[in-house]
Amino acid sequence: MTEALEQTGRKARLIGQGVPEDFLVSAAVAEFKGPDIFGVVRFAQVNMELTRIEANFSGLSPGKHSWSINEFGDLTRGAATTGKIYNPLKDQTGRELLGDLGTLEVDEKGEAFYSGKKERLKIVDLIGRAVVLYETEDKSATGITASVIARSAGVGENYKKLCTCDGTTIWEASSNDFVTSKV
Structure with a gap:
């Protein structure tokens, strides 16, 4: 040409360059805007089978807090209306649920930082779901806050x-x- x-x-x-159709949504973000808890979670699709996750939070109580990606982005009653932990694989083998993000370690100032990766997680499937934070490590309790995951411009987009x-x-x-x- x-x-x-x-x-x-x-x-x-x-x-410009071509990209696989499933890779068109390669970045997403969830923002927590208070009034007590503030933070941002960034998702970046590294390849079709690996997602990089980075998060910063403030306003949490010191100690361990679980967090997850839940099924729905319905925040009409806060975290209570976000559904169960996202698990598209319907894994019955006892392995970790795909939407389980583990535990955050919150320091004495109420701040937490996370940088890691999650295999088999595809950003295109996360848009409109919610990131939920829990008061403790117990994910069976209702979360204390949640934020909807939205598409974001990725690197070079x-x-x-x-x-x-x-x-x-x-x-x-x-x-x-x-x-x-x-x-």
Whole structure:
């Protein structure tokens, strides 16, 4: 395409890349905006089978707090209306539920930080669900707060353009510009 455009006497650059259709939603975020507990949870799809999770919280009581991804983003009655822990695999073997995020260690200032990864978790399936925080390590109790998971721009998905006025036409590629061959 670049050669064809340059044959017309113009300079051209083709920017963009193709991505698998399931990978189009590659980042998500859940924000906790008080009044007592504040925080943000960021999800980034590393590959089709691995998600990176980073979280920061403040306003929690010191000690251990469980947290999870729950089935629904319904916050009409806070965490009580978010359903059960998300488990699309319906795993009956006793293994950990996919939405179980483990335990946060909250320091004496009420702050917690988490950085880790979760296998088999796909961000495209999380949009509209909720992240729930619990008062203790007991996930059978109702959570103390929750936040809906929303789509977020991932790395390289929110480019800003700067015109340098060098006469070069910049062409943006979209997913429609890529053809997959069937072998």
